[in-house]
Amino acid sequence: MTQQTPVSKAPAQGGAESAESKRDPRLLVTAASPKGWIEALKRNLRSGELGPIPVVIGLVLIAVVFQSANDRFLSPQNLSNLTVQIAAIGLMTTGVIMVLLLGEIDLSIGSVAGLAAAVLGVLAVKQGVNEWAAIAAALAIGLLVGLVHGFVFAKLGVPAFVVTLAGLLGWQGLHLYLMGADGTINTSPSGPISLLTQTFFVPAVGWGIALLAAVLYFVSVATVERRRHQAGLPYKPPVELLFRAALLLLPLLGSVWVLNQYKGVPLAFLIFVGFVVVLDLVLRKTRYGRMVYAVGGNAEAARRAGINVDLIRISVFGIASALAALGGIMLTSRNFAASVSTGGGEELMMAIAAAVIGGTSLFGGRGNAYSALLGGLVLGAITSGLLLLQMNTAVRFMITAAVLLIAVILDAFSRRGRKTHARGGA
Amino acid sequence: MSTPVLELSGISKTFGAVRALSDVDFHVGEGEVVALLGDNGAGKSTLVKVISGAHPADSGGVITWDGKPVTISGPSDAQRLGIATIYQDLALCDNLDIVGNLFLGNEKLHFPGTLDEVEMESRARELLDSLSVRIPSLRVPVASLSGGQRQIIAIARSLLGQPRVVMLDEPTAALGVAQTAQVLDLIERLRDKGLGVLLISHNMADVRAVADRAVVLRLGRNAGNFPIADTSYEEIVAAITGAADNPVSRRSERTGASALATEDK
Numbered sequence: 001m002t003q004q005t006p007v008s009k010a011p012a013q014g015g016a017e018s019a020e021s022k023r024d025p026r027l028l029v030t031a032a033s034p035k036g037w038i039e040a041l042k043r044n045l046r047s048g049e050l051g052p053i054p055v056v057i058g059l060v061l062i063a064v065v066f067q068s069a070n071d072r073f074l075s076p077q078n079l080s081n082l083t084v085q086i087a088a089i090g091l092m093t094t095g096v097i098m099v100l101l102l103g104e105i106d107l108s109i110g111s112v113a114g115l116a117a118a119v120l121g122v123l124a125v126k127q128g129v130n131e132w133a134a135i136a137a138a139l140a141i142g143l144l145v146g147l148v149h150g151f152v153f154a155k156l157g158v159p160a161f162v163v164t165l166a167g168l169l170g171w172q173g174l175h176l177y178l179m180g181a182d183g184t185i186n187t188s189p190s191g192p193i194s195l196l197t198q199t200f201f202v203p204a205v206g207w208g209i210a211l212l213a214a215v216l217y218f219v220s221v222a223t224v225e226r227r228r229h230q231a232g233l234p235y236k237p238p239v240e241l242l243f244r245a246a247l248l249l250l251p252l253l254g255s256v257w258v259l260n261q262y263k264g265v266p267l268a269f270l271i272f273v274g275f276v277v278v279l280d281l282v283l284r285k286t287r288y289g290r291m292v293y294a295v296g297g298n299a300e301a302a303r304r305a306g307i308n309v310d311l312i313r314i315s316v317f318g319i320a321s322a323l324a325a326l327g328g329i330m331l332t333s334r335n336f337a338a339s340v341s342t343g344g345g346e347e348l349m350m351a352i353a354a355a356v357i358g359g360t361s362l363f364g365g366r367g368n369a370y371s372a373l374l375g376g377l378v379l380g381a382i383t384s385g386l387l388l389l390q391m392n393t394a395v396r397f398m399i400t401a402a403v404l405l406i407a408v409i410l411d412a413f414s415r416r417g418r419k420t421h422a423r424g425g426a
Numbered sequence: 427m428s429t430p431v432l433e434l435s436g437i438s439k440t441f442g443a444v445r446a447l448s449d450v451d452f453h454v455g456e457g458e459v460v461a462l463l464g465d466n467g468a469g470k471s472t473l474v475k476v477i478s479g480a481h482p483a484d485s486g487g488v489i490t491w492d493g494k495p496v497t498i499s500g501p502s503d504a505q506r507l508g509i510a511t512i513y514q515d516l517a518l519c520d521n522l523d524i525v526g527n528l529f530l531g532n533e534k535l536h537f538p539g540t541l542d543e544v545e546m547e548s549r550a551r552e553l554l555d556s557l558s559v560r561i562p563s564l565r566v567p568v569a570s571l572s573g574g575q576r577q578i579i580a581i582a583r584s585l586l587g588q589p590r591v592v593m594l595d596e597p598t599a600a601l602g603v604a605q606t607a608q609v610l611d612l613i614e615r616l617r618d619k620g621l622g623v624l625l626i627s628h629n630m631a632d633v634r635a636v637a638d639r640a641v642v643l644r645l646g647r648n649a650g651n652f653p654i655a656d657t658s659y660e661e662i663v664a665a666i667t668g669a670a671d672n673p674v675s676r677r678s679e680r681t682g683a684s685a686l687a688t689e690d691k
């Protein structure tokens with residue numbers, strides 16, 4: 001796999017090479033046809049740029065296997081439940097992704113989710129505080145906890161692993177303390193907290209959202225590509241953009257169609273997907289997101305470029321814990337109760353596993369928000385399928401472990417692929 | 427040559443009990459490439475750090491910019507004057523693409539906080555074209571570039587601030603022959619654009635290829651200032667090793683009595 005390093009042609013001072021077109025001849029042009037796209041796809045695969053392909057293949061495999069074992073797996077009711085079930089841990093995963101992008105880890109998110117649940121239960125039920133205010137307080141406490149983690153890590157130089165390990169213990173302790181003698185605090189079945197996971201939208205809302213998303217996507221990419229065209233940069237032709245928008249619209253419409261056959265699109269799932277989309281936009285389109293990637297890629301380079309590395313680190317830990325708290329609120333909503341065990345079980349492991357399975361690298365600087373959705377769907381589908389087959393947690397843990405291991409191996413493999421391509425030949 | 431852009435005279439720098447620079451003079455003009463030479467520990471990097479503001483000089487010396495006295499007491503002073511420094515260890519983020527790296531910390535924005543990628547990519551393309559740097563796609567992560575291309579990106583990045591003096595500390599130390607040639611080409615283009623270049627290199631061939639003048643430091647002091655065109659390789663080496671001011675020892679060195687070289691140990 002020795003790739004030749006492009007050697008400079010040492011342009012002669014006379015300049016005999018000016019007649020060439022503006023586009024560099026070494027730049028492989030992707031033809032605007034399905035054949036061209038397939039070629040480009042093959043190139044990416046060869047260089048270890050796997051993107052979401054392994055996960056999507058994994059999802060299809062899971063669907064085929066479970067559906068053939070039990071034909072209720074792909075039923076609207078099961079799929080609808082699945083989307084609600086993955087929302088809580090999925091929100092925690094979006095926070096984990098930000099921390100992983102920094103090249104760090106947060107082991108406290110399960111405990112923080114539990115703490116948020118306890119705060120919510122104590123305030124809303126025992127103290128009789130307005131439920132919305134209780135939700136806001138739980139989120140604020142999550143944020144505060146994360147800022148403390150970030151501060152101790154960034155300013156005092158304690159490894160994030162250790163800070164959040166202390167958090168894992170400490171916040172669980174506080175969670176148990178707040179719960180007091182009660183094992184569980186039941187929330188009102190009709191209040192806003194419960195409605196978070198009990199609300200489903202009428203069919204028209206789902207269709208509308210799917211269409212709107214595809215149209216917004218098309219308009220925004222078309223605007224960018226037109227500007228690129230005007231600026232004389234390589235651009236994607238409108239046909240390709242239409243094709244991409246259609247590729248997005250199809251699964252959206254399919255999901256809405258399935259969900260509408262049961263109760264409609266669940267609010268919980270919409271909140272989860274909404275956070276994923278917002279996080280994606282923040283990471284890819286804003287200066288803040290660029291800084292997060294830069295710090296994860298090379299903190300020293302980021303510092304020299306004038307980025308306030310400490311501030312980025314503190315803020316990321318803050319956001320991650322706030323999202324963990326939101327996950328805890330969702331867990332409370334779905335169980336109609338905060339309990340001493342909320343967030344204390346598999347949530348931490350599943351949230352981190354989902355991020356990695358979805359394609360976010362453990363090595364920092366690489367990954368995207370959609371890993372939360374893809375990874376969450378994979379783990380949720382495995383859980384749901386095994387439940388239908390009446391297999392127990394033991395089997396589920398072992399299968400999840402195998403999937404996680406495969407994902408990490410793919411990650412290491414694609415990292416190595418990049419390394420050998422880099423500085424190739426030389 | 428008219429007034430130099432940057433001129434230092436009588437510069438000293440002590441680190442505790444170590445006097446890394448004593449009474450050093452240095453200047454660089456527009457469109458001039460000055461090689462800064464010297465043995466390991468001679469004080470080259472220290473001089474660069476004094477100029478870049480990373481380690482301000484001790485009091486006593488004078489720094490002038492366009493003939494006017496200035497003080498450089500921190501990196502931001504140097505940047506404001508128009509001095510850019512590219513360090514040996516590259517400051518690039520491997521996971522970001524070329525455009526992302528070029529504009530890191532300096533991103534072009536549309537509305538508050540959102541990146542204007544089109545504007546940045548056009549500007550990056552223009553910048554690299556103006557340097558005759560040809561890289562197929564600006565949207566590949568810099569991890570996939572060769573060492574020479576990475577060095578070139580690091581240099582190009584420093585040019586976005588419109589500096590008038592660029593300092594390179596051993597830019598070719600880790601590069602192969604072809605990649606070194608790419609970087610030297612770029613240094614020549616910087617000179618043609620009228621920038622003053624300070625180049626630290628241990629490679630005499632590189633120095634002879636691109637430098638107009640060589641300033642030699644020895645044990646933290648000036649040990650020579652030679653126009654490259656009229657100076658032989660032996661003369662420069664002699665200055666570096668400490669035989670410069672002594673024609674007799676130079677002669678004896680040529681005739682084989684090389685006892686002088688041991689003095690530097």
Ligand SMILES: Nc1ncnc2c1ncn2[C@@H]1O[C@H](COP(=O)(O)OP(=O)(O)O)[C@@H](O)[C@H]1O
Pocket residue numbers: 441444445446464465466467468469470471472473
């Ligand atoms: N930060 C520092 N603290 C103490 N001594 C230093 C420091 N930086 C450089 N020196 C000393 O100054 C002298 C010159 O070093 P340097 O400028 O790095 O040499 P060169 O780059 O020419 O090899 C050396 O003796 C070195 O040990």
Ligand SMILES: [Mg+2]
Pocket residue numbers: 470471
């Ligand atoms: Mg040095």
